[in-house]
Amino acid sequence: MDVIIERACGMDVHKDNITACIMTPEGKEIQTFSTKTVFLLKLVDWIKEHSCTHVAMESTSVYWKPIVNLIEAEEIEFLVVNAQHMKAVPGRKTDVKDAEWICQLLRHGLIKASFIPDRNQRELRELVRYRRSIIEERARQHNRIQKVLEGANIKLGSVVSDIMGVSSKKMLYAIAEGIDDPGQLANMALRTLKRKKDELELALQGYVSPHQRLMIKTILTHIDFLTQQIDMLDQEVARRVNPYQEDIERLDSIPGISIRMAEQILAEIGTDIKNQFPSAAHMCSWAGLVPGHNESAGKRKSAKTKKGNKYLRSGLTEAAHSVKGSKNYLGALYRRTAARKGRKRAGIVVAHAMLRISYYLLTRKEMYVDLGEDYFNKQREQSIVRHALRRLEGLGYSITITKPEGS
Secondary structure (H helix, E strand, O other): OOOOOOOEEEEEEOOOEEEEEEEEOOEEEEEEEEOOHHHHHHHHHHHHHOOOOEEEEEOOOOOOHHHHHHHHHOOOEEEEEOHHHHOOOOOOOOHHHHHHHHHHHHHOOOOOOOOOOOHHHHHHHHHHHHHHHHHHHHHHHHHHHHHHHHHOOOOHHHOOOOOOOHHHHHHHHHHHOOOOOHHHHHOOOOHHHHHHHHHHHHHOOOOOOHHHHHHHHHHHHHHHHHHHHHHHHHHHHHHHHHHHHHHHHHHHOOOOOOHHHHHHHHHHHOOOHHHHOOOHHHHHHHHOOOOOOOEEOOEEOOOOOOOOOHHHHHHHHHHHHOOOOOOOHHHHHHHHHHHHHOHHHHHHHHHHHHHHHHHHHHHHOOOOOOOOOOHHHHHOHHHHHHHHHHHHHHOOOOOOOOOOOOO
């Protein structure tokens, strides 16, 4: 095989050490460095001394980030590669041989880099992912407070739609402070909830122990803290994506995708989409929203979806399930797929459609135009007519079909 890159470096990156192999026309050299910053700087200097133009490394957890930050600053081209894509022949595995094998593959152009966005994009990703984790934690706390109320025989969740709404929260704080009178608690209802005052009095009659009051107060305080953190992160994310506000609005025009979800999509796929993803199908494959290929001896085996970007996949799947009752194209697609394959597969199908639509909106600079809830019926218009005609004729009717004017 021809050597494509003359001066290359391959790295096997671990938590506490990095084994690096440099191959040049002058020969091969292998060294091991600690992952502390002082030694990482020595590693970069060593790479520069040998005039290496390309560096490749395995994507082990997050241990690649410190070295990538330094190499990126030196404007040396780097490739972070999935370890599964470049396994050597089994039986002779050491860190030294791994580094050597990575370097050999790099020199011959046989490895493909994972998508590593620039530093600003990576920071935006961290903020958006952390915000999502806090939102999920807050949801867990909502469930926890419901569990405590059930233990005290308080059936507030059976009357109100949102147990953390304005009225419900006032009642919960009052319960935490020691108020037991159901009538007094029910009087805290606001707006339309006042109509359910009698139901509230029955639901709020229970047996709350001092332990449960402490639990309610602690959980409410924790929820308020998490809400403050989410608001702070919302402001920081909004500041960072402000230059791409038009793209956010395009994504927000898709049914089921909110501003937060639009920010998450942009944080995960980046802003230079055309150069990173050649097509919509390529981007969907990268996100893990396409069927797998597993065929042998003419038999098709399990075609479960491949592993991809789990953050983008889970967010889009959640958005997909939110449109199941919508009267639009995506809602019709969900219901049509769910009827044949179940809700879980329908969620993946609609998430795939959402990501494809996102690709075209961002690359073509267009807003979303819905195809309509009757899109699939229009596609199958002739077959529907033939099917209905056969059924009516089977019942003994004589049918004359006239196409309406203007259609």
